[in-house]
Amino acid sequence: MKDLAAPIVSRNSPCPCGSGKRYKDCHGAIALTPRAPTPPVIADATPVTAQRSLSYRPSGTDWDHLGDAEQSACAVLMQRALKQQRGGRLADAAACYREVLALAPNTHDALHMLGAIELRHGNFSEAKELIVAALVLRTPYPDIEHNLRMVEDLERAARVAAGRTPGATEELCEPALPILADLVLHPAVVPRGNRQLPADPAGGAVSSIHLIAGVLESSDGGDWLFHRLAALLAPYRPTLWTTAPGPRRQPVGPEVRRLAPDTGEIPHEGCHVFVGIDIDCLEWIDRADAERVIVFCQPAAPSLYLDQLRAIARDGARRIELVFPSQAMASRFGAGHAVLPPPIELEPALTDRCREDVPVEARVGIPAVGLIGRHWCATSPSADAEFLCRVAAASGTLGIYDPGPLRYALGREAAVRFHSRGPGALPRFIERVGCLLHTAGKWWLEGDGREVFVAMAAGVPVLCPRASIFAEYIDHDVDGLLYDERDDVLELLAALRRAPARAVELGRAARIKIETLVEPLRIASVVRQLLIREGLHSEPAGSGSPREVAVAK
Template structure:
């Protein structure tokens, strides 16, 4: 048992599994061996085998917290796998929804600025959820960008909206009839329930800023907003790659990300040999969502990255259980406005993406660029179009390629600094306050807004998943 645990702590899972099997061959009811062997199979993604082993350990030693916890992880992982199959089917329906249900009665696109100016005389209602996350950040930022047009901000949920410029802030309360009516309704995200009032919220025009959400949720929410096709709605996406998932003819705008023009990366020009706690070279990644389960390939990638240099994981979630014994991994808890400080202390930032709808929010990727940090991004990412490979960041296809490129950057700090500077220059251009304000105002005018970056290749749009 001692040797098996030593192998497991060192990440030598094959050797550890074999050692546990030797223990079980001699003593089949050894609960620690059953439990640890099950934990290894969970890490490998062999969920049925993991469930059998951990359930057997529970039978030998019931009411043991660690065993109960890992059994819950197995059940969560099996549910996530089932849900993923459902989402794959729903994803295929998104272009159909976009082409037929949403596009019936195409929204009018003004081509004359005077007409656009007239449309801005109608009231503008911004609707969003307050969750201290991506949705709230986007809602606040859009409210500030279009503040000259005096939008009314409608809050869905119990949080409090505070914006320096939005004068009218109200809470949706269907019970008393408090809801947006008339004018332009701008929904920021779709991750909230509006079923109790959407049929009474009449609008001259409906715009939806699309963020992170599962395809099944998009189908449900967009059908409700479009009233099953009886009301035309316009979709706005943060990238062309994401827009392509929903068919043709949608708006693409850079996300409402804010860059401080005076905030430079403090350690960018400090010689790497003079590293201290503030300037230590490290690799930054974002942890997994709290409702997801760490799979084997993801954990293996992070272990390999830790081998290339000290690894900092922001908001680690359940990754603490898989990587907590690794001395080269440091976990940073999530806090409000903490991402800027996190990325500023890294040498490079690794953006990870599985399916597009589970891809981490764009805030972290753009925060790294704004902080003069080069980003390593999967070429299949919905945000890959914002990276110039080899100039202000790097693309990777496989985990092995990612680790190799990170290793090279850690060995070539001058190159990392040069890429970081190019990344910040791009971020300053993309998220210039005046430019963004004009583009968002143009959208509200009814103008067709063109993408700010070159489109990805058609092959990537069709083939990458």
């Protein structure tokens, strides 16, 4: 794409076509290779009235049948679409491409770019149809052939995966996690004299700490751990990073920087702390030199762990340390990993349930059962609906937070109440229920334990499966209830309804336990031990002894 006065796409940015190459090596260089047709010229979106300034024209005869006004309208749409596609507004870009194709069905670039969007959305048949249509119009060139091969490869993979459930793939990956820890994540020996660690904040000379997260979710505090660690490490002035897409100079949040690998804005030196693993790091991880690398692991698919931890560890070329929210989850990755209970910020209880100066009879909670919809372990729609209706009948009311598909299965049930997620909505929901029903299927679908800890901190007893990775934080019939099968839940709920004061006593004990586990000074000390090693004598991964820096009991 030559003669570009004000390019929408930076030469070093990824090409909008989805090839994975830089723009200057892809569509930006097509005009320089004899195998490629003359590419379209792209400039910033221009109003139709400024027709003389339009620079986009198709390289072939795509628009020869159109009048001047229609050609100008198509040029404006193409420029707008390419700008939107580069900015991640794929739906808007696709709508513009379709408008162009309605006027000129043989517009090669609109077909190819729309095919790239459908490919990104996983619509392989539509993507293949569009890309093949574009290939017919022009002599093939490497990038469009690359996209066609990618579509065909993904189609074959989809056909193979159709023969088994998605969970089967993850179950195949799960046994490889401890092997990965042994072969790839085994800590290297670093001489103490060559390691610069953060000193006491009062000393002034501190090595840098970089907190790195993926997309920061603000609708319901999905980024709570990132901001909590930032607050606990505030005396050490950590640099906060996110890989969220968007304009480099557009602010993400207070004191949060957006990674921009093409301009070199990436973490350098010091301690790199990855909060979660769903972080796009392939483009810059090899250039991000670090003295230490720590990953705060949250439940995620084993296949994602295999890919991401290998990338972060550079296939074993550098030391990487893992921190888990529970020992049960850490054990899936072998021995020797650190454990940090979900470090929620302890808030004063909003009800009288935990106050010792209020009689038990006055602290009897609401009989409603709460459930987190997005963590529900589904079996079959009819069996799930029948079981949850029985739960609602046993407790009087069933409240479902962030219901997702459960809203459609139970929408007509009068005893079921739905609560949408939103800023500050989870604590308010917890305060309205008498107990929280936690469910567990595969450990990677359980969530990060925040809901369990928020409920216990609010004096709300939790009914938790013994198979849960968070069951270790609950003592049965002391500060919560554990169950094995779904039918056990109904019996436990019936017992609580017969003796509501018992639920209050369990809630009080749960609050006391959480006050100990996440006491601010203790949590701050634990985080410093993990990141700064104040008074911590760690064992290497694979040594056979877990580093439980904070325990449940």
